[in-house]
Amino acid sequence: MANKEHNLEDIFREAFASHEMDVSAKVWSGIESTLGQAGAAASTGAAGSGFLAKAAAVIGFAGLITAATVAEIDYHSTAAEGEESTQQVVEDLDKTTSTESAVKLSEQEEIHVDPATVIVTRTSETIEGPSGESTDVNDANINQQTAPEQQDGGLNDAGAIAAQDQVQADDRADKVGGADDTANDSDQNVDDGSAVAQGSQNPSADRTQQPEPAVDENEVQASNTVYFSHNATLYLTPNNDGYNDRLEIDGYGFESFLITVWTRSGMEVFQAKNLEQAQAWDGKDKFGKPLPVGTYYYTINAVGTDGLPYKGKNAKGSIDLRH
């Protein structure tokens, strides 16, 4: 018995030793304004407050406002996805607002940090969802099928195209999640933006695909082993001042890894096949030329040690490049 008692505490302690959770942007805003007041009292320089304004803009853009209101979700999703998805968003919102329990669920979803869990929840949502949503599920299947190819394809064009497809597939797969997912994290917003950027170059036929009623649960499984952590604001200021000069990304539990960085218009500017390469990226293109300041989009294609593709929230997003 004593040994077992020991186990329970150990399990909890170990589980929480490095556990992380999403933090909504309002927390930093609150801290910033408090520090700002203190700073103003101590007559901190104007350059500092300039930075703060910039930082706030970045936060706003990167869409890190986890506790986004329903209205905001509506706005972003609708604006980014266009009219065709408006109905879906409205449906999602209905789910969000219709019952208290749904709202509660979305709050809980929001705090999950393990991307795998989010995906698993999505899966169950998907299975239970109305038949109209199964188009999206189908897209997610395509995504899973393409992922291993990318691993083999490495840097070739096929891999790049597959990765583009994945942005779109993932994006719609996210929509499947419905209420919980739209409220989940406004990383969504960034994703929507990138999907549109990709979409303009690579109009996808599957958007109009007919819904398929039968859904095999196994086909939408995501890796349970992969974990990526990176700076909430992925921004780079490659000026060697010691702050954000390199991509801050770390992870474990995968057997293959590929990160691709795109311009807004979908042009590939950087690719790394392992974490070390990714961590060394300082905002230069493939010819070693510094890229122009602006917003770039990334996709991470990783396969977990369980052989399943990584589909976590931060599998894609934006990188703000500044100098």
Next chain:
Amino acid sequence: MTDNELIEQCLKGDQRAQRALFDKFSRKMMSVCMRYAGDVELAEDWLQDGFIKVYSNLGKFKREGSFEGWIRRTMVNTCLDHLRKANRMQVDTDISEAEYLAGDDANAVSKLRVEELMKLIEDMPAGYRTVFNMFAIEGFSHQEIAAELGVTESTSKTQYRKARTYLMNIIVERENI
């Protein structure tokens, strides 16, 4: 950039360093606050408060120990302050002690993922939650808990045993479903 460099820059009032420090630790500390608050909104309030304390007390950090450990302790103290203020610290004496229905099955616990463990903590009665967090996860002694919560050591022990039984019953019950 090492923690020490980060601390130096923060002490100079460098906002970029303050932000970097926040980015580095906020996600972990959110988990800490969530365990004590059991509610996202509340946890974020406490997290904000905790970080402001971190920045203002940074000069008091003795560089020999773990910086993360120090931040964590500051967060826990902040949470305890808030619980104290809200008078939520009182141990629940009304809850009658659950019987040991299911027995102890650490095997069942080890199958649970951290999100599920978090959910269990969230759903705990508040009076159990605090003691459980402090003893099982933070590793406070019952003597320390007693001092922090203003109860006797034996109350802390009893409360912890109840919390543990409560938890174990739920876990085993769920596994049997």
